[in-house]
Amino acid sequence: MSSIQRISRWQFVMLLLPIVIATEILPVTDLSAKFAHQRTWLAMIPATLTGIWSIWVMTELARRHPGQSIIQYAMDILGKWGGRAFGVIIILQTFIYTTKVAAEMMTFISMFALPRTPKPMILGLFLFACGVAVWAGIEVIARCAETFIPITITFFLFVFICLLPNMRPAYVRPVLGPDWFETVIQAAIVPSAWYGEFLLMGFLLPFLETSKNVRRMSYYLLTFIGVFVVMIALQSTMVAGPLIEKLTYSYYITARYISLGDFFERIDPLIISIWMYGLVVKEAVCLFVFATCVTQLTGLSDHRLIVMPVTILTMIGCLWMFPNLAELRSFLTYTFPIEGMVVQNILPTFLLAVDMLRRGLDRSPAHA
Amino acid sequence: MRPYRRMKRPKSIIPEVRLPDPVPEAGDLLDKALEVKEKQLRETFANCSDVVFRHIVCPDAVGQGIRMLITYVDGLVDTKHLDEAVLQVLMRQPLPPAPAVTAAWVQEILADRAVPAAQVGVVTTYDEVVAFVLKGSVTMCVDGDEAALTLSVVGWKQRGIEEPPSEPVIRGPREGFVESLRTNTAMVRRRIRSPKLKMQTFTIGEFTKTDVVLAYVDGIAEPSVVEEARRRIQRIDIDAVLESAFLEEFIEDSPKSPFPQVQSTERPDVVSANLLEGRFAIFTDGTPFALVAPVVFWGALNANEDYYERTFMSSFLRILRITFMLVSLLLPSVYVAMATFQQEMIPTTLLMSISAARESTPFPAVIEALFMEIVFEALREAGVRMPKQIGQAMSIVGALVIGQAAVEAGIISAPMVIVVSFTGIASFTFPRYNFGIAIRLLRFPMLILSGIFGIYGIAIGIVILVIHLVSLRSFGVPYFTPVGPMHFQDFRDVFIRVPRWAMRYRGGMTAKQNTIRIPAGQQPGPQQDKE
Incomplete structure (x- = not known):
């Protein structure tokens, strides 16, 4: 196997798609609904702003430093120690990603599918699968993504179509009303953190075969994700109505309304299976980035040396930080948006600003 | 581990004595005297009851006769043909006078008298003679000359061409490969009548000396893949090749996988179609199964009859x-x-x-x-x-x-x-x-x-x-192509099969240099009057 692995642009898109879609659909819709009620779908539109911001910053940085990951050019821009400090923050952020995704999976499975199975077993199996993929490298993760993500998207569209008879558009009203703007912005804060996860682009872009049109492609991707998430929010709202704010995992619960030909009355456990594909891809990407971070910061030669420690660390961190659903939801609602805004958006922007400033300073004496 | 072993087994202090070897070394030339040659050959084939030695004396113009020794393996040679076509020609009429009695001269005489033995050759070394005898040729040693004559009058029994039981079809050619290598390559050559179909022969196996043929279509197959196949075949060092599976386990990419990364088939039409897709095939003597690679996962779900x-x-x-x-x-x-x-x-x-x-x-x-x-x-x-x-x-x-x-x-x-x-x-x-x-x-x-x-x-x-x-990979081609990595073009022949006239491109991963298979615009339709 060659040491330099490359991914195509289609694979790049397929790797980024589950970053938002896989984890946002299930836990986030009902968290936003707590604030925006029937306007949840509206809240998903301003949430993409952080995505636009993040994509712009990451592609601009990648354009200025082609072939380098964010850790590598941070060392160039901020100097050795500044860059290392920055790298440590990014490592902690990727650690949050891996534990968060694993915790979302674990709480969901132990709530709906396997209530009596010990959580470490569920988590261990999941992380084993992800660890195997990370061990094989980014090419294998990308090919898995190509295989699984189209299936996932098709299935979610299938669920949407099957739910059409159960939707009552009246539940969306009133669209505007008293305090509509405040509630929508408030509700947009939670999902906005997910769009900030485009930070991961900083690690995937160096693997891309050609960096042509990456920014435009990423914006198309963002638009697709935005439309998709709005569709999911509308689906949950129109099926569950005012109940949506009381449900946990409203998407999963609304899927129970599906009835196929009066024979299959419950296809919701299939969601577990299909959703798992997206989650595995996302967790594998996050774990890969985590491992790459550590390798690049410590100057090791191969990310494979790190895969096992990183996976075990994720398992411990997940069991320690998010032992139950309440802890996870409180983290997702109150901590993650703020912390994510700082690390995912403001810090890279600061990096870009320093880079611009330094280049500007370097250039001006030359012109004088 | 190593130092310990060295301690346990000290090097022998007795100097190795080279025993006089009665059997000549590889590459040794033949002796002139017939008696020496016969002795050497008999020593080599000691206790081989199936090897036949036969002395003949051909009358010549002088009248004293030329002595010859014929050696062959009984059962591999068509003895009737040997007697009628070769021996009678040499022994019935006296041979013409010659400046020197050599194997080449005998060859000329055979050619003059229109001996219908298929291939006549001259060999000079001892191990060549042994190799030809074992291959099923008749070797003829002439007294007084270093060279020997080899006659190919192969005539062993082989199974007739039948419909392969492992891949039956309702519509499609019914012939399947047999155990003879040349019959198999001929079946493919008959289907692809192009000089671009290349067949390279290797001999593998210390004891079996099995002939193995690597076939590919030049100009369609990816040269790097063919080169890699050649390298992997040449690397094999094995005692015996009794079935193509022996080779398969040496040339596949990931031995630790339950999935076959090389396809085996008994059908010449399948091999031909795969060759024209840019893949290569490996024929092994002694088995009706040919190997085809590189293959992908989805190919395993396609039957040849899908195309018929x-x-x-x-x-x-x-x-x-x-x-x-x-x-x-x-x-x-x-x-x-x-x-x-x-x-x-x-x-x-x-x-x-x-x-x-x-x-x-x-x-x-x-x-x-x-x-x-x-x-x-x-x-x-x-x-x-x-x-x-x-x-x-x-x-x-x-x-x-x-x-x-x-x-x-x-x-x-x-x-x-x-x-x-x-x-x-x-x-x-x-x-x-x-x-x-x-x-x-x-x-x-x-x-x-x-x-x-x-x-x-x-x-x-x-x-x-x-x-x-x-x-997984099969000779550099990702196993899950065209799904992961995605190749939209190849989807015409994976989950569905489009009509032949729409299958315009060869498989994207195996034939990169010569992709167009069928020119566009051949979709048939009802006759239209052109004004």
């Missing part, structure tokens, strides 16, 4: 096969998961009958499933290995005892028997036997995963399976 039947039917059959591949892999585990963990997924009326049947059985579903699957595999294996007369008795025992009695006694639930037999039927839909084995094998880990984790375990099992599949 109408496109709608072929596409339908392909989708059916993919579905049944999933059924044969997953059905028992899905049943176990639904019966144990996700009962809500089973429709109510069905759930009633399943739970009524399961009420009286003592085992949990997963144990029942594992037991039945193993019994089924054992029945199948017994059915394959048993002589046909006993096989029938066994199938009665299997069907009655396992199927009916176990259910009636309440040991196994009836739905389980249905699930297992349906899985069995599904596993017979694979066009390729060795691929089906891989899926059959993977059913068991899936079953255990689903017994522990339910539908979540199945999902993770599929994930791990796909991770494994996408990390």
Whole structure:
């Protein structure tokens, strides 16, 4: 196997798609609904702003430093120690990603599918699968993504179509009303953190075969994700109505309304299976980035040396930080948006600003 | 480890004495005297009762006669032909006077007298003579000359060309490969009458000296892939090659995988089609199975008849096969998961009958499933290995005892028997036997995963399976192409088969340099009057 692995642009898109879609659909819709009620779908539109911001910053940085990951050019821009400090923050952020995704999976499975199975077993199996993929490298993760993500998207569209008879558009009203703007912005804060996860682009872009049109492609991707998430929010709202704010995992619960030909009355456990594909891809990407971070910061030669420690660390961190659903939801609602805004958006922007400033300073004496 | 060994086994202090070797070294020239030659050959072929030595004396113009020694392996040579075509020609009429009696001169005489022996050659070294004798040629040593003559009058018994039992078709050519290498390559050459079809021969095996032919179409096959194949074949150092599987295990990319990364086939039309797709084929002497590589996962679900039947039917059959591949892999585990963990997924009326049947059985579903699957595999294996007369008795025992009695006694639930037999039927839909084995094998880990984790375990099992599949390669081509990595162009021939005139491009991963197969605009339609 060659040491330099490359991914195509289609694979790049397929790797980024589950970053938002896989984890946002299930836990986030009902968290936003707590604030925006029937306007949840509206809240998903301003949430993409952080995505636009993040994509712009990451592609601009990648354009200025082609072939380098964010850790590598941070060392160039901020100097050795500044860059290392920055790298440590990014490592902690990727650690949050891996534990968060694993915790979302674990709480969901132990709530709906396997209530009596010990959580470490569920988590261990999941992380084993992800660890195997990370061990094989980014090419294998990308090919898995190509295989699984189209299936996932098709299935979610299938669920949407099957739910059409159960939707009552009246539940969306009133669209505007008293305090509509405040509630929508408030509700947009939670999902906005997910769009900030485009930070991961900083690690995937160096693997891309050609960096042509990456920014435009990423914006198309963002638009697709935005439309998709709005569709999911509308689906949950129109099926569950005012109940949506009381449900946990409203998407999963609304899927129970599906009835196929009066024979299959419950296809919701299939969601577990299909959703798992997206989650595995996302967790594998996050774990890969985590491992790459550590390798690049410590100057090791191969990310494979790190895969096992990183996976075990994720398992411990997940069991320690998010032992139950309440802890996870409180983290997702109150901590993650703020912390994510700082690390995912403001810090890279600061990096870009320093880079611009330094280049500007370097250039001006030359012109004088 | 190493120092320890060195301590245990000190180097022998006795200097190695070279024993005088009666058998000449490789590359030694033949002796002039016939007696010496005969002695050497007889020593080499000591205790080989099937090697025949025959002295003949050919009358010549002087009258004293030229002595010759004929050596061949009995059974490999057409003796009737040898007598009629060669010996009678030499012995009936006196040979013309010669300046010197040499093998080349004898060859000339044979040519002059129009001997119909196919190939006559002159060899000069001792080991060449031995090699030709073992290959089935007749060697003729002439007294007083260093060279020897080899005559190819091959005539061993071989099986006739029949329809291959492992790949039957309803429509399509009926001939299959046989055990003879040249017959097989000729069958392919007859289909691809182009000098671009190249066939390179290798000899592999210390004892068997098996001829192996690497065939590819120059200008379509990727040169780097062919070069890699050549390198891997040349690297093989083995004592014997008795079947192409011996080679397969040396040239595949990932030995630690249940999935075959090289296709084996008995059909010349399949080999020809694959060669024209840019793949290469390896023929092995002594077996009707040729190897084809690089192959992909989805190719294993395509039968050659897909290309001979109408496109709608072929596409339908392909989708059916993919579905049944999933059924044969997953059905028992899905049943176990639904019966144990996700009962809500089973429709109510069905759930009633399943739970009524399961009420009286003592085992949990997963144990029942594992037991039945193993019994089924054992029945199948017994059915394959048993002589046909006993096989029938066994199938009665299997069907009655396992199927009916176990259910009636309440040991196994009836739905389980249905699930297992349906899985069995599904596993017979694979066009390729060795691929089906891989899926059959993977059913068991899936079953255990689903017994522990339910539908979540199945999902993770599929994930791990796909991770494994996408990390495989066959001669540099990713195994899961065209799904991962995605090649939209190749989708015309994976899940569906488009008509031949629309299959305009060769497989994107195997034929990169010569991609266009069929020029555009050949879609047929009703005759249109042109003004």
